[in-house]
Amino acid sequence: MAQLDSNSSAHSYNSNKAMFDYLIEQKGIGSNFVDAWGKPTDIKISNQLKILRSMGYEVDNIEQLESHLEDEIVSYWLTPLAPVVVNRVNESLHIQFRVTIDAAAKSHTLKIKLESGEVSQFKFVPVDYPLLQSQQINDIEFHEYAIDVPAIETLGYHELQILVNRKIIARTPLIAAPQACYIPNNIQQGQKMWGLSVQLYCVKSSRNWGIGDFSDLNYLVSQAAKLGADFIGLNPIHALYPANPSACSPYGPSSRLWLNYLYIDVESVPGANTDTFTQWMKQSSVQQKLVSLRDTEYVDYEGVADVKLAALQIAFDEFTRINNTGPVKDEFDAFVKAGGKSLQTLACFEALQMHLKEQNKPHWGWPVFPEDMQNADDKAVTKFAKKYKDKVAFFLFLQWQSLVQFEQAGQIAINAGMNIGLYRDLAVGVSEGGAEIWGNKDLYCADISVGAPPDILGPLGQKWGLPPMNPSQLTAQQYQPIIELFSSNMHASGALRIDHVMALLRLWWVHQDDDATDGVYVNYPVDELLAILALESVRHKSLVIGEDLGTVPDSIREKLQQNGMYSYRVFFFEQAKDGGFFSPSHYPEQSMATLTTHDMPTLIGFWHCDDLALGKELGLYPDDDVLANLYDTRHENKQHILDTLHGHHSISDAISKDVHYVGMTKELNFGMQTHMAGGSSALLSLQLEDWLEMDKPVNIPGTFNEYPNWKRKLSLTLEEIFAKEEVHTLTAQLNQKRQQASY
Structure with missing residues (x-):
């Protein structure tokens, strides 16, 4: 109560x-x-x-x-049909139809217009169907009936119409979804796969501009495929803020529908092969800047943004000068047309934000925009877009090139023989000042942040600064925002990981003035959202992985499994009541297994308790007793881990069975990874950081400026990583273990 x-x-x-x-x-x-x-x-x-x-x-x-x-x-009662109807193919369908009592006895026609244009129809009389309820409105009596509709056999986004005397009196979208998400045939047949999870921004190479980019991704894909990897999992690569590059969290984007332009390989865009661009690149100041950006331990987002925006502006100017007409210009125009309103909204938002920054005016997000520009549909915004159309076009160009280069990486993965290829990560929300909210204010509750109640990862609870979608508005908008969201994030990808998949069922809402502990769970129409997810998954042939960690009701995991979604199993969380760790051979086949995540310490960090020491330094633990208990628990867990590794012969007797005498070594590190490879999960995801035996985490949940989250680079370049003999040895062992676990 x-x-x-x-x-x-x-x-x-x-x-x-x-x-x-x-x-x-x-x-x-x-x-x-x-x-x-x-x-x-x-x-x-x-x-x-x-x-x-x-x-x-x-x-x-x-x-x-x-x-x-x-x-x-x-x-x-004055609206005859629901805003949208969602159903699974070949399942019986009953629609709720509201009509006045006088019209209830008249003949109506129900027409279903399929996405293909094919039409089917039948006549019905409302009073012949079960009466659900009635209501008096302005002295007029309305009845609501449950009308039986023939089962839909064709997947897609259709339309349901009701006519009287050939006049349409009501219409609504009818979404017909498959029973489950897409699963590749070889996975269904038992093949076990492994791949890498990568924070793309932390990738180092001999040629990038101080941040990992899509050309680095091409190289990573091709090299990993040669070693047997079947996928490369990416951190969210959603659009952030060109005018505010320090807002760098991939989980706090401006828009989840579009891409982060910082991942563009500038030297590969149209316009970069001209004399003007080449002369700019040859400047000693530019070359020195690039060397400096590559050599930093942490990504210098401000520096990277400055040099990339300058270079991209030159390339764009050259592109527009050269391509007034022709096939390349036609390709750009087609992209802009296909991008529709959401693309125009993002480009206008970014142009306006940059314009305000150049004028030294507040610009961090739409709440500080001029009062008459705080909604994307404001007249002042329309005037701005016309006046500064070249600025808007520049940001359209950035999105075009981002997508072109991402699609290229996806094609390289397919050509290299990867069974899944790229898999993307969908963030749970967007930040409060971003373009996605600016373009659809009615959908979001801007004074609320989603987060999580206290749990193992966040003992004080978490408040992420991400306003939630209002479930009622989502339905009123006929689920179009969620359809676009799933579709855009599955494009050119073989899989999609949904961060905090519980968002499909419920989200922890916290008022902006309250602590994370004072939240409330708000429920979402999970069955309808899962149906739409399944439809987009099948259309894009994209496998779906749901990050189901934290506070998760038992019933939801079964529902997700029935819908063809893959669970997310982290070794360190898979413990029995006695503290022992479950063997990966007992994990569900319908899951992705991993040792660590972006919110956890690396293997070395975990083993040496670096995360606990950092947490104390940053004030993450309520008192010393809590921290002391965490140290005791960690010591016990490490002993249980040694027990299970020795019990399954995943490490040799050269490693002591007594945790007091065991530090993290290469043998223990690689032994844990091969231990996971022998498990029953269809998918195994490993971190490059653990291949490199790195100790610093990429993110510490619950911190903001206290730690350089989302900035720490890899310790070696990609070229150096794939030249390491031990990497080849490890991957050969992974392939052997995965093959033994298959079928």
């Missing part, structure tokens, strides 16, 4: 409990949950009311609230 906390809304709640309880239930706002340690936890009613307020309900003004609810009821 929810807990009532004393605040200004308490009296309103107590006086109108039935109405508030109805609203809380209707909007999917949770009242309790089971935490990461299995403890039932109640939600404060005051926090629930904050969520309602963020959704647009005047909880402190009962008269306005009642009027709002009345308007919603009237709108519901």
